[in-house]
Amino acid sequence: MNATLRRLLGYCRSHARPLWLGGGLLLLATLAEVGGPMLIKLFIDDYLSPGRWDLAASLWLGAGYLALQGLSALGFYLQSLQFSRVAQAIVQRIREQVFAGALRLPARYLDHHKTGSLISTITNDTEALMNLYVQVIGQFVQKCVLLLGILGAMALLDWQLCLVALPLLLGALAVMWLYQRLSVPIVRATRALLSDINGRLNESLQGMTVIQTLSQELHFAAAFDAVNQRHCQARGRSLRLNGLLLRPLIDLLHMLVLMGLLALFGLQGSQLIPVGIIYAFVSYLGRMVEPINAMTNQLAQLQQAMVAGERVFGLMDEPKERLGGQTPQLNGALSFEAVSFGYQPEEPIVRDVSFNVPAGHMLAIVGHTGSGKSTLISLLMGLYAPDAGQICLDGQPLASLELTALRRQIGLVQQDPFIFSGSLADNLRLGRTQLRDSDLWQALEQVQLAELVRSSPLGLAMPMEEGGKNLSTGQRQLLSFARALVGKPRILILDEATASVDSQTEVLLQRALAHLRRHYTLIAVAHRLSTIVDADEIILLAQGRVLERGRHAELLALDQHYASLYQLQQQHAWLEAM
Secondary structure, three states, X not given: OOHHHHHXXXXXXXXXXXXXXXXXXXXXXXXXXXXXXXXXXXXXXXXXOOOOOXXXXXXXXXXXXXXXXXXXXXXXXXXXXXXXXHHHHHHHHHHHHHHHHHHOOOHHXXXXXXXXXXXXXXXXXXXXXHHHHHHHXXXXXXXXHHHHHHHHHHHHHOHHHHHHHHHHHHHHHHHHXXXXXXXXXXXXXXXXXXXXXXXXXXXXXHOHHHHHHOOOHHHHHHHHHHHHHHHHHHHHHHHHHHHHHOHHHHHHHHHHHHXXXXXXXXXXXXXXXXXXXXXXXXXXXXXXXHHHHHHHHXXXXXXXXXXXXXXXXXXXXXXXXOOOOEOOOOOOOEEEEEEEEOXXXXXXXXXXXXXXXXXXXEEEEEEOOOOOHHHHHHHHOOOOOOOEEEEEXXXXXXXXXOHHHHHHOEEEEOOOOXXXXXXXXXXXXXXXXXXXXXXXXXXXXXXXXXXXXXXXXXXXXXXXOHHHOOOOHHHHHHHHHHHXXXXXXXXXXXXXXXXXOOHHHHHHHHHHHHHHHHHOEEEEEOOOHHHHOOOOEEEEEEOOEEEEEEOHHHHHHHOOHHHHHHHHHHHHHHHHHO
């Protein structure tokens, strides 16, 4: 059995009771289904052919036939409900597992995979698994039981005539095997192209402003059309294969077997083969074609589900972020000890960086774009592991600490904050239900955002549009600032956090930070050097190395790179003020 299918079927073990109930209903419905032609055969051979007209017996046989058909329909309906409920529960569990796994994916994985591809796996591929459980597995079980019931009934009537029906089954099995061999590469290509389509859609919608401002709508539309055309061609190949191998071949086999049965009846005559048995066999052959056709037509869904299952389980099995380790209670002291790192090992971004920050002190990191400033922050947050050296918090190696507990004690304010849909309070708490409204208001006061929130009639319940579109860039930055402060972190990281606020708000924030600095260690990645003149230590990075370090006055006294950069910014600020 295919490993993916075995793993998918493994989810059924936790739903044994409803599956057994559904199986019992299926067996009952199948017995009722195959019993109908038996009653008609009895009526033909015992009453119609001999000319014995017994009204009471005919009425009883007719009533029995109708009752069996009604019981069959009810049994199949209830069985289908049972299987569908199990399928819904299984797919819900798989979707929850794959999303939970996606949340724990390491940053290196996200660097090399498109967001749209992940969305496609979590939504489209899990939906394909739904079709597997509801349409394929449930229907396959139902049709297999029905076929076995029909074959059993035919064998009871005449085992020699039953052999005539075997070519139909053997031919159907051959068609299924051939279809499986030919369809897998086509389905894989189709699912990959669908993932590519979702990736391009996600990327284009997120970058719509850039596309429109550069008047590149036609270029992106053409690129999307090209991918969409390849997907359409792959689907066309799949449809041609379905049209060639599935229903037409099964119908041809059915006609050949039926011709053989009627030819045999014509050669031997009604003396050797009763008319009622021939009727029953013709009826059973017709009833065999429907489940065989259904099973072969579901092969396409089966192959799509197998490929979708491979993608889903591939995502679920990706190595996750480290979960174990000690649960730290930080004071805030940290150190980098000869740390080197590169997103590609052969291209290091950070080279042999070392520094120490005592608890309650402020370290500022400055440097040109690409010097490795934000990479140091990613390493400190545990998003990446150093290629060499180690990072220590309170003297404990970062690699030995439990990441979730660690990150709860670190507040990060990024240059481009992300605002979630929901209320303002939801964006401040982000699932931290222990935070009270008073904690939220305190953080808003600290970042000078409380007045804006009070001006809204909804207050903390003020709705946030997707991405915070109803806030200005600076207000989004302040909200991100408050989100970091409300958790009362031991280490606060500012990654160009004041780049989007006006000068007056920046001054207020600096005063608030100066008042709060004794409560946590502050790491500030800064572009504007005027914001970090009070730092206990400043390190200047160049090409991933520490080029200069010291306090603001000490670095100015060196009159080298930092001093030149500071003077250049001062001149620029003076020119802007004129």
